[in-house]
Amino acid sequence: MMEAHAFERDGEDMTVTNSYAPASPRSPRAPVAVSASAASSVRGSGRETNEDSFLVAGPLLAVADGVGGAAAGERASRLVVDTLRRLVPEDPADPEAALAAAVEQANRAVRAAAVDGAAGMGSTVVAALIGAGGVTVANAGDSRAYLWHDDALRRLTADDSIAADLAASGKISAADARRSPLRSILLRAVGVAEELEVRPERHHASPGDVLLLCSDGLWDGVDDETLALELAAGQPLPELAARLVALARAHGSHDDITIACALIG
Numbered sequence: 001m002m003e004a005h006a007f008e009r010d011g012e013d014m015t016v017t018n019s020y021a022p023a024s025p026r027s028p029r030a031p032v033a034v035s036a037s038a039a040s041s042v043r044g045s046g047r048e049t050n051e052d053s054f055l056v057a058g059p060l061l062a063v064a065d066g067v068g069g070a071a072a073g074e075r076a077s078r079l080v081v082d083t084l085r086r087l088v089p090e091d092p093a094d095p096e097a098a099l100a101a102a103v104e105q106a107n108r109a110v111r112a113a114a115v116d117g118a119a120g121m122g123s124t125v126v127a128a129l130i131g132a133g134g135v136t137v138a139n140a141g142d143s144r145a146y147l148w149h150d151d152a153l154r155r156l157t158a159d160d161s162i163a164a165d166l167a168a169s170g171k172i173s174a175a176d177a178r179r180s181p182l183r184s185i186l187l188r189a190v191g192v193a194e195e196l197e198v199r200p201e202r203h204h205a206s207p208g209d210v211l212l213l214c215s216d217g218l219w220d221g222v223d224d225e226t227l228a229l230e231l232a233a234g235q236p237l238p239e240l241a242a243r244l245v246a247l248a249r250a251h252g253s254h255d256d257i258t259i260a261c262a263l264i265g
């Protein structure tokens, strides 16, 4: 059952590791499964609360980065991962539809809770479901999913930010987008508008691949080239997560940093 393998951040800083055997012996046509997973979430330097939340629950991983002021942001990101854990089945017939429905429900839950002092709260989300047919990913905001596959790093998500849009349309370079203050101005997030439509995409994956979800606190300090080098080193996932957090800090990321990753078996 998914609940038995569920972990969420509970407290300021937290690290979890998890491993279990795939449900059935592997055959050439067997769906991919999670063979090990890990997560790490650390509060930003000088911040009073960690507004990121994560979920590692068997084949379902998610990272959410709350906005709207300390307590409200923390609550929004927690609501997002709680809603996903409740609503996403372990092995749905249609993973794209299952993830989309859960994110849309999370949007309603955050809006319903955004009253009084919490008005205006919201959260990013990146969620991935590993199973039949590969890795299905949904996102809104600037938390990211990466897949290490065939010794190469692929980013599976596009940021919903003004800077990312400007880079996508060729108005600024990717390098400028990384440093632009507009990278933090989100065009889409959970809880911001009455309707949130997400279009999850399914990606091919193979045993040995590593899926990594992260909040912007990670990618602000660790560029894709550095991330690829760390994944190429083949470190155990808990060491990979700890090292990436340390690298992001060393490179000046003061934000909350959250990573959830899975080795595909």
Ligand SMILES: [Mn+2]
Pocket (backbone or CB within 6 Å): 065, 215, 216, 217, 255, 256
């Ligand atoms: Mn952040």
